[in-house]
Amino acid sequence: MKKLTVLFFLISSFFYSQHTEEELKNLLFDIDFSAAGPKEIEKIDSLITICKKDSYNDCVALGYLKIANIYDKMNDTKKSFYYIDKVEKENLITSDTDFEVIFYLHLQKSFLYRKLGERVASFKQLDEIYDEAMKTDNAYFIYLINRQYADKYVETNKDLSLKYNKIAYKYSRIYRENKGKRYRIDKNRLYNSYKTSAYLGGIYIDLNKLDSAKIYIDEAIQNERKVDDIGLKYITSLYAGRYFRMVNNVEQSQHYLWIAKNIAKNYYKSENYQIGVGDELNALYKSIGQKDSIGYYSNWLVDIEDVNREQNQTLNDTVDKQSELENTKRNKETKGLFFILSASIAVCILFIFLFLYYYRKHKSKNLDKIDVPHQSPVQESIFKEVIQLAKENNPEFLTRFNEYCPRFSEELLKVSPLKISEIRFCAYIYLNFSTKEIAEYTFISVRTVQTKKYNIRKKLNIPGDMDIYVWFSKLLK
Incomplete structure (x- = not known):
């Protein structure tokens, strides 16, 4: 196996080395995300190695962020943080870095902070790139940042959440239409853009506007049938299940929620996905009084939250330790510069003192010529x-x-x-x-x-x- 792995790497190295950075980035984007796991991570690692060899820093950074995103989906928050941290540790962000890299870095950090319950830090990451993303005139970036803003307000201001969901929906359609062939349409981005219909239906459900919700839920179901994507199927099934629960169609609600549950258990180990569908199933069985099912899903949710709490505690410890190491390093660097700075400041003070001394001495010669106003x-x-x-x-x-x-x-x-x-x-x-x-x-x-x-x-x-x-x-x- 080791020999085969080495042979595969040599062959792939030769093949990928013939590509430009843009082509390598496109290969990264073409790797399926919804069903991604260890095999996909190995493939991305091999692409990162080639990118490093050719000093394609943007490509390296995007590779790390894609791995971080996959680990986040697999509920391995610690490894997700590790790869996000590598982007900054390896000094991949410079003044020449493409906005696309900065955009995805902020998004990934926002996801991470949200999982840790640090909502202020999470929203700060979005705020720092919102205006610039809107200025890019890139329909995909505009769609994606507004989708995150919709989530930002979903618990505090439903009307604002609806506003940003509508913007996301509009630009996702612009991206898919791709008039003038302005954008590269890859499978992951295309399938992701279809999710806006389900999200828009979801916020109308929250606002109890079920007629409007039906329009977008039906559209989401039609979209999901067009393409074969696990992520799109999960989002569509989750919101369809919620809609049918609200209109008291228990059979349809259960059908879609079970689809979402099976996808969450088999593909999305992240607690956000499992808690989302667990809450909906719990609410469904409460509405029809099935006590056994209520108890089962209540316990399931408790178990998920316990695992999440342990992971977040470990990650918080890691983040704190990282901060401590950075502070120690910074203090050492500060001490190293202290003597140089002290000497420089002393020279500057001496220079200023001499300048002022001779300036005042020169001015004093003409003091009798100056009309100095006096106050009573x-x-x-x-x-x-x-x-x-x-x-x-x-x-x-x-x-x-x-x-x-x-x-x-x-x-x-x-x-x-x-x-x-x-x-x-x-x-x-x-x-x-x-x-x-x-x-x-x-x-x-x-x-x-x-x-x-x-x-x-x-x-x-x-x-x-x-x-x-x-x-x-x-x-x-």
Whole structure:
């Protein structure tokens, strides 16, 4: 067997080495996902080896992500995480990386975090690529990201979930129609795009709009009969089973849910698939009062969740350990750079000190020529009080500031109808407080201050090439 394996690898190496990176990526996409297992993983590994040999980094990264996806389907979350992590560990993501790789990396991370129950982290991965995916004008990317967004809102906002499902449905049809032959239509993507009908039917079921649900469930059943794909059959059967349960057609509901259950047990070891169909069967038997079946599926769901809990605990430990190792490595690198940075900073400080010393010395020669404005003792006293109130974030700050600069608010409101809170923020800028100081005195983050400055710029139409502090300094002149 070892000799045969070596021989197969040599033959495949010769065959694949004649291909470009794009052709090798297409070979990866052509490997069936729905029924994929160890054999498919071996094939992908051999393709990754060839891609590494030719320094096809995008191809290597996509290979790792496809293996991660297969392990996720097989409910081996630890190995799925391992292959996702390899993409970053081997520095495969650079400024030249194709968006397709970045897109799938974020999707796979989102799936992983969702399994761990870290919904915020999962949604963050989607948010980081949504706008860019929509700009690609690639119907498949747009379909896929909106499908994930639909899942994001399915538990919290059904109407938003419906909105994103409709977008996904629209672009999945555009992808399949492929006018002008814009897209490469491979089997996995094609079959995946057919799932939108079932998903759309599912959200209409959740909204109790059964007439609309029927249209898309019937369409999903017709689509499933057109193509032979396990994944499409599972999704269609699951939502068809749910629909027929809602319309009290027990026989049809049971028929489709058993199909989904057998597929989940034989092809999809991931608990998401099994819990989905288990919940539906449980609900079906509760509706007809079959206590034995209710007990069976309740226990089945408990067993799935126990296994999932153990796996997630192991994975969380792995993730924590990985983070700890990365922190240790980072600390070592930091210590190594500390002495160099310290020396550099010291030189810079010395240079700045000398520059300021000679600059002031030069300026002092012409001091008698400078017209320096003076404030009256009263104004100076008010100014100091205003500064102190600003530093304390005192509610009286704006009132006292308006006494110090009575025309300030009036001039601002001539430009734009600002809110009181925005005028207060503008006062901090007028007093020449830095971003860091404003954040410190008003108890908000530096990022928030930067965002507020950006919004103020837009509202006041401050030119992009003008410093905001300069603009405010000229406001009352």
